[in-house]
Amino acid sequence: MADEGYLRFFPYDAPYDNQREAMDRIYNSLAREQDVLFEGACGTGKTLSALVPALEYARETGKTVVITTNVHQQMRQFIAEARAITRKEPIRTVVFKGKKSMCHIDVGYEECQVLRDTTREYVDTEQDREQLEQREQELLEASQAGEDGAAEARSTVMSELETLGDDLSDLKSNVCEHYYNNLTADTSEFFSWLFADVRTPDDVYEYAEQRHLCGYELLKEGMEGVDLVVCNYHHLLDPMIREQFFRWLDRDPEDIIVAFDEAHNVEDAARKHASKTLTENTVDQSLDELEDTDDPRRQPAKNVIGAFRRALSQVLDDTLSYGEKKRVKENWKDLPIANDDRRDDLTLAFLQTYSGQGINADLEQAQALGAALDQEYEDAYKNGETTTRQECQTLQAARFIALWMAEGGKGGQYPVVSVRRNEQTNEVYARAELYTCIPQQVTRDLFDEVHASILMSATLRPFDVFEDVIGLEDPATMAYGLQFPEENRRTFAVETPALFSSERGNPETQAEIADVLRDAIRMTPGNTLAFFPSYAEAERYFELVSGTVDAKLYRDEPGQSVEDIRQEFSNHDHAALFTSLWGTLTEGVSFDGNDARSVVVVGVPYPHLNDRMEAVQAAYDAAFSDRGRDAGWEYAVEIPTVRKTRQALGRVIRSPEDFGVRALVDKRYTEAARRDMGKYSVRGTFPPEERTEMLDIAPEKLKFAMLNFYGDKDAWGPEGPPAP
Template sequence: MAAEYDQFFPKATPYEHQAEAMDAIAAALEVGRDVAFEGAPGTGKTLAALAPSLAYAREHDKTVVITTNVHQQMRQFTAEAREIHAETPIRSAVFKGKSSMCHIDVGYEECQVLRDTTRDVVDLETELAELRDKERRLLDDAQSGSESAAEKRQSILQEIEAVEEQIEELEDQHTCKHYRENLTRPGDEFVSWLFDGVRTPEEVYSYAEQRGACGYERLKEGLNGVELVVANYHHLLDPAIRTQFFRWLDRDPEDVIAVFDEAHNVEDAARDHATRTLTENTLEEASTEAEEVEDSRSGGAIRIFDPFREALIETYEASFDFGDREAVGTNWADVPIANETGRDDLTVAFLNRYEGPDITADLEDAIKLGIVLDEEYETAYREGDADTRRESQTLQAADFIKRYFEKGEETGQYPTLGVRRDEATGEVYGRAELFNCIPREVTESLFEEVHSTVLMSATLRPFDVLSEVLGLAEPKELAFGLTFPEANRRTFAVNVPPLFASRREDPGIQEVVSNTLRDIVRFTPGNALFFFPSYAEAARYYDHLEDIDGSTFLDEPGVPVEERRQKFVSRSDGVMFTSLWGTLAEGVSFDGEDAQSVAVVGVPYPRLDERSQAVQDAYDEVFGDREENAGWRYAVEIPTVRKTRQAIGRVIRSPEEIGVRALIDRRYTTASRTRMADYSVNTDFPPEERRELVDVEPEKLKYAMLNFFRDHDAWDGEAPHP
């Protein structure tokens, strides 16, 4: 191992591929090159990325920011950072959002005002103390006979009186006692404590709470010179947050090395950060807000807001057939508004209702009014005239509508509506949305700005598609499959009829799948984990297999699964039924005997709707010159196979573990490449994974599993008989 980074590798020796990866990443960092790093689950990707990154950061005075969107991975990063710190002390910080660390539970805008007012009070108190000290010295000089000192003292006394009046006014306003503690007491003790280990946000909160201080602000204040930061995706993917975040780090973008874990999720996360929404309720509040102020610009704002809101309601109401309104649930449901003849239905409905002289001028008036109102709300809260810091609904609505009209027809922008039912009132209401289909509009600028980026995951390939979609410029490509003994695992492609959505109700197909799953349960000497295309399919087969010998567990949407997961892994005969699109498919390890077989039932394509089609269309337009059917392959097929690979990677997490992975659908088989080439997904797997796929007929699977587990003496007693 190279001496430059071995001090940051806390294990006795690296796996062979870890050493190779660290050498490659170190070389890429030297020239500011990005890295696309795929490594099988359980093979040490995090340390392989962190060790050379920390070494380079220390040598060149940079900061490593490692991010994830999976909570369990945040805890894992913290644990691994502690391992590194135990060998070589590093200055590190673990970040969460402000809302999870606020001691008085206020929003961002309120916090900003509280900080500003508190700082003003403390600054004035400091000034007052200095003036009083100066006045005392002048008094001594005056009493000693100095006439000039007496004159100067009178001037100082006038200044003292003015400052006291200012402080008295500010004391009636909102301040934060926790932040005041930060400003009036040095934070050296906190910084020493922070960097004496690797502290979690919960530990920072507790430490500060015991001392009456603000842990979040203390953490921000202590970031200067930090070498490693653990954070969420939004700290890097949201442009506004990123700018602030780098300012807290006291780093220019080129002084940051960004590491993304579970990087196959960056595509969707980037879309989310670029998407904008506006609810019907916000429009109503904006209109009311504008009506209540005496301002010449109010008329323009109202001429925009009222017809836009009426058009929004008219458009989603027109989409309802008989019974649709009653079926609206509490989650947002899309109402497509694309219009092949021109602008979308919402825009057309708005234009038909708008009666003002000039849309552009009215929108500018609305934005200017919103800015004025937002400043007034901040002043009112600062001065104690309001208990909360209001946000201007006028500004929010006007900003969205302006963007909607200016960007809505651009490539990759997908205007749509959504409806949901308010849980409290039971009323149905809607929102307008401008969905961004092209994630590289968010990520490409980030990759260009920072020194280097390391994107790592167990499922990044094909690298060329990753680079195109995210805007990576010729990254160093690293791929390491499972290096654990191949004899300890079997991966079967089970030749059941293709489980197309249109055939899932077929009783014959359900019987074949049920029997196959029964065989997996019976011939697994431990727990079995089953992934399905949806929660509904998971529930279907949970019911079909209710009579099996074993403890069955059903993961349901909207229900926390951790308690069920704990009960499942505590069993030796457990069977978990879940969705491949749920929380158990990635970022959750089933180590040791937690699960000894895993099956993916069908090719679990996500629900294909108009939004999905919009992404496909955008990809076809942007990437169509590279590959035929780029939209389908880039936007649907490859992400689905990545998800499948993530799911089967939940087992076999160490060299000693044994297990079976089963892909239950003809489209996975090697034979499908010739017999049903238009539907086969076999070739979407990396070459080394394809080589391990063993085609097997469903009725033969039990024999194959029996032989495998019997060869490993996996049963405590007698093995089952086929």
């Protein structure tokens, strides 16, 4: 394929050398219907490297490209790139978000579905009435002219008109005016406006709101035959949403090319989409619902749902003492119920408390009753008998219990009960959950059914592990490190004590790390990003360093606006931002030049090693026992941790002219630890070319190394560098 083919979609002067190579390889992989794993260092143009050949191949073969991310900053970047592309080679692009964020009347999904169906029926009935009114007028004229049978036919038509009038009256209370206008107005102007540029969901919402239209439904109508769709992960990872999504595109799955950005996040996102929950409140509402029906299937439903409710209470009582229950807070707290040699405690309690003709038979009856009640609720809302669309709690409960019994004992599923306190009522209530440990149970079907996928990130390696986890077979793999001059960066592994959780409270360790942070901040001619294993550790060192450096200090906290703090931090010329490696600033956020000249990673940010993580490790050990490695620890803990660290390091050096220092503050990053600390050393998990750049250094030497590096770059102004 000649360059001129795909380069028509490249919006800038010329691609980097690695971009051109990646484009060729991706195009050829798509032609072979081969998935692609594409690692490219931050700031090296991954998005265009994937989009450009994908758009070319899709244009040639009549397919649609779907690019997706779960990072808001990346969504904005996609829009910017798509706008740049369409100014050179026009493409039809739709940027799609969920219904909730675009609804003009703020109703839930089920209610919206009924409103939409009712509105469509209302419009169809109006059209029928118009036709009958026209026919009635014709028959009136015929009757006045003396035609035989015209008067009798007119009487029949008038009777039908009266019935239609009653139908319209019944339907009117559940009509969405915005969607009604979609169906009855000329919306061609909207689609001309939509494809004249790349419009954001906010643009669409504002346009539709001004004209009293439903922008969400208009977008769905406009997706047919588009070149590019930008969306969130859940449109592809949720099987039910994915099926609808492809239908809106009017594409079979084999006509879809999927590109996942920040693909290292697919593992956790898929796990969340696969996991199913049922709260104690839903079970209680289901039992109340059953009391209000006289359907003969009520008793079988009460048998299974009531027994499950009693089992939940028993698990709570057996697991939590009175004092422990008093200490439960508003966040969910897991209660371990899994057993190594038998089914979980909740299932055992359920089997003990159940009485009836048989669990499976009663569950079938419960689900059938739930489906019937759900249809009644929909009909009542549709006919104007209720003002909201009631959801059937019995159906939800019965389906979950059936899934729990069928899947809860299988490998890769972790049954768990959690508790939390309701802030309004102060009551403690429980939730049963089937937690999916192995993401490929969700992702494999997606990758099998689409034409091909491109999964890109700055941190995908080791590729074989990623292939195992998400279920890819024989993908093309490519990795490009930083293409910018190596002399523009230094990566130091600082030999401070290993910040194990048992070491974090040690005053001597804290003092040594605080000194390293002070040195890094002082010796940085610009801003410093400091990442920690948790927000609590970020707060600890923020307090230790505050007042001891001549720099403005910021602390990122959960619930704060990331964009607001990033903007304020970037506006300073000498500041430091303290945050968690598990927060939102580690990826998808750009800091250019002095906005973040140095980045410091303190500690190794292992995830919280709770029972869920142990279940994931056990599942990986069982699933990948033939790999000749400690799959549980490596797949579930070590590799995701190093990916998170590498993402943080990528916040600096974003262009060929940029320069900076990356400091890893924990001896587990050093070469000596690789020899002496066994599996707790993480140096060997970094890609080879990144390891070769790491320079081991004593804590007290870091300030001199930074002084020399930034001095060689003439990074300080006329006043010169600070004294080391």
